[in-house]
Amino acid sequence: MPRDAPYLAVADILRARILVGEWGVGERLPSRARMAVDCGVGRNVVQRAVGRLIIDGLLEGRTGSGTYVRTPHERLRLVRSRHRERVEGSPRRHDGKERGRADSWDAHSQVRVPAPEAIAERLAIDPGSLCVQTHYEFLADGQPVQLSESWEPMAITDGTPIVLPEMGPLAERGVVERMCSIGVVISTVVEVPRPARATQTHANLLGISAGDLVLHIERTIFDTDGRPVETADMVIPDVRREVVYEFGVDRT
Structure with a gap:
C-alpha cells in the first residue's frame, strides 16, 4: 500500500x-x-x-x-548457535544463564497423526503418513515466549523407546541424543525464519494481540543420509524476544 x-x-x-x-x-x-x-x-x-x-x-x-x-516490554535475546548446541535440545538441560532462554515449558504429544501435505513435503514422506505431533509452549521468567509444533515420522521411531519426545528413558534429551540412541546420526539443521502476524490462537497462548508481529521459524533436521527426521514450526513474539543467529568460523 x-x-x-x-x-x-x-x-x-x-x-x-x-x-x-x-x-x-x-x-x-x-x-x-x-x-x-x-x-x-x-x-x-x-x-x-x-x-x-x-x-x-x-x-x-x-x-x-x-x-x-502500551507498556513497553523488555525484549529478551535468544541466541541460536550451531556451535553452542548442534541441535536445540530441552530447555531444562541448560543452566538458564542466557537471558531469553526458556526455563520451563509444557509439551503434549499425539501419535499416529497423518502428515498434512506441507509437512509431508518437508519430511520427504507421503501425505497421510503417520507421525508423532508435539505441541510445545515455552516460558521464560513465567511469561510465554515461544510456541513450537514438531512432527517426527513414525516410520523412524515407531516401536522404539523414543517414540514420544518427552517420555521414556531419553525424555527431554533433544533430537540429537534421542535419534542417536536408535542409530540415527544427525548432521544438519536447516532453519527458515520469516516475519508473520500472530493468529488469534497464537495471541491467546502467548498473551499478545492478534496481528502482533511474530517470527516464524521453519526448522527441519536431517540425518547423515540427508533424510529429514523432524520438522517444526516455531512462533516467537517480536515484542518478547530478539532472535540472534551466531555462526562459527571454519578454520583451514
Whole structure:
C-alpha cells in the first residue's frame, strides 16, 4: 500500500505525539471522534491508524474501555548457535544463564497423526503418513515466549523407546541424543525464519494481540543420509524476544 495512504499519515502523527510524551505509558487516548477532528480526517481513517499502531505494539485496545499507550516490554535475546548446541535440545538441560532462554515449558504429544501435505513435503514422506505431533509452549521468567509444533515420522521411531519426545528413558534429551540412541546420526539443521502476524490462537497462548508481529521459524533436521527426521514450526513474539543467529568460523 502506498506510504501516503491517509491512515498511515495519521498513524505517523499519533506515533510522534506518543513518542514526545503527549500521552504517557498506560494513558488512555482521546476518543476516535476527537482524534478525527484534531487530524482533520474521518473516524474510519483514525480507526485504521490506531489499528496500525496496535499491530506495531505501541497501543493496546481494552474492550469496553478504550485505547491505551502500551507498556513497553523488555525484549529478551535468544541466541541460536550451531556451535553452542548442534541441535536445540530441552530447555531444562541448560543452566538458564542466557537471558531469553526458556526455563520451563509444557509439551503434549499425539501419535499416529497423518502428515498434512506441507509437512509431508518437508519430511520427504507421503501425505497421510503417520507421525508423532508435539505441541510445545515455552516460558521464560513465567511469561510465554515461544510456541513450537514438531512432527517426527513414525516410520523412524515407531516401536522404539523414543517414540514420544518427552517420555521414556531419553525424555527431554533433544533430537540429537534421542535419534542417536536408535542409530540415527544427525548432521544438519536447516532453519527458515520469516516475519508473520500472530493468529488469534497464537495471541491467546502467548498473551499478545492478534496481528502482533511474530517470527516464524521453519526448522527441519536431517540425518547423515540427508533424510529429514523432524520438522517444526516455531512462533516467537517480536515484542518478547530478539532472535540472534551466531555462526562459527571454519578454520583451514
